[in-house]
Amino acid sequence: MSPPQRAIATNRLLDLLPAHERKRMLAAGETVDLVFADVLYTPGETLREVYFPLEGLISLIVPIEGANGLEVGLIGNEGMFGIPLALGVDVSAVRAVVQGAGLALCIGAAQFLVEIGRNKVLHQMIDRYAFVHLSQLAQTAGCNRFHVVEARLARWLLMTQDRVHNDAFHVTQEFLALMLGVRRVGVTRAAGSLQNLGLIHYSRGNIAVLDRRGLKAAACGCYKADRDAYARVFG
Amino acid sequence: MSPPQRAIATNRLLDLLPAHERKRMLAAGETVDLVFADVLYTPGETLREVYFPLEGLISLIVPIEGANGLEVGLIGNEGMFGIPLALGVDVSAVRAVVQGAGLALCIGAAQFLVEIGRNKVLHQMIDRYAFVHLSQLAQTAGCNRFHVVEARLARWLLMTQDRVHNDAFHVTQEFLALMLGVRRVGVTRAAGSLQNLGLIHYSRGNIAVLDRRGLKAAACGCYKADRDAYARVFG
DNA sequence: GCCTCTATGTTCGGTAACGCCCAGACGGAG
């Protein structure tokens, strides 16, 4: 057997740029390691830099009175953190927490503004991503209101799997409960149900997706809606 | 007594523009009458025009499987409908329904694109508004998840009052139930409670806010959070 | 081996919603 190959991680947004522009972006920032559970930003904090995850995963969490907060966005290598800057605002509206360790391209705010000012295609692309984020946010709002925990958990697992490009990843039920805005017990029940159906396997924070098709069936339509929204804009 | 005066309605976004630019915008479009319950757009529909409400009220509703949809945004004269166009996307992500009749400035999509291409201040302003909308969407997502009907109803009434610039307006419990994503009976209970507290009065669709302070106290903090988000960006 | 810490599983009573259905009450059209 050959040793485990490690593909060069990329960011799908940056991949949309012409080669020379992509190089420019890579040169404009530096590759940093996102450390699990690091809080990159809190609401109201001034944005010092933006992140284009190559492998890492960033959760966007909105604080809410009477609760521990709620995840309203999940950013992997299909997106970026720092939309407000592209919209002319330099503060974060949400808490940004590293949910999966890995590399990310980090670009200073000032430099990023220079780049989007200089490069129309880049700016256009970020704007379109902002629209996708807007759509997904609206979808999530409805999902959180109407859909049962099990379906939302299935959706979350699929979204995460898409972003880590791996059937297995690490996340405890405690953490899932925080993301979904439910009690841990609720996650235990839902996850147990999904496991009984043979869709996933988990043990002490190690989750493996066994049956992607089945998981899609168990998830609410919001998963598909999210993907469609992305695909409609980026093809 | 003097006859009821009718102030010239304005749009707070357009008011932020220099006088000559504001005139230009008014000339670029035409003033139309938003008709109650009209569906301006459905999800996926191509945007033919944008609206800057002067008096009218537009509800943004996201379709959601297993439910009748959920309101995720409310646009009065403090905002505009058509954010996607400013972000380089020409389809609506939501259903846009006229929730309060009144005048609005309507500008064709092509013309609007010309204007924001020509006028940096305008484009910047719309982008910032998009950010505010993003923040409010995140807040709403959490609010819908965690807060009880009564508090959400109070928030909705305050938001609407702000946008119609009037203590009284017309909205049935049936409609409120749709907006809040609950049963009509749930609205009956919550509205009855607010009325018992002397905060509002209602009868057959005619709602009057009697005690704004009290209503703020009854609402969740999301109302204040929304206003703060707007104020932080537009001062 | 043993201990400890973290993660998971279970149980209890409580509650804020749900869907469904029916009853009353007002107001405008005829």
Add this chain to the structure above:
DNA sequence: CTCCGTCTGGGCGTTACCGAACATAGAGGC
């Protein structure tokens, strides 16, 4: 005045959660 459509109020059983507490079980350090 009567009729009818719209709007509001209430009851009933059900459900998916909640908060709190307690019980097991695997993984790693020593």
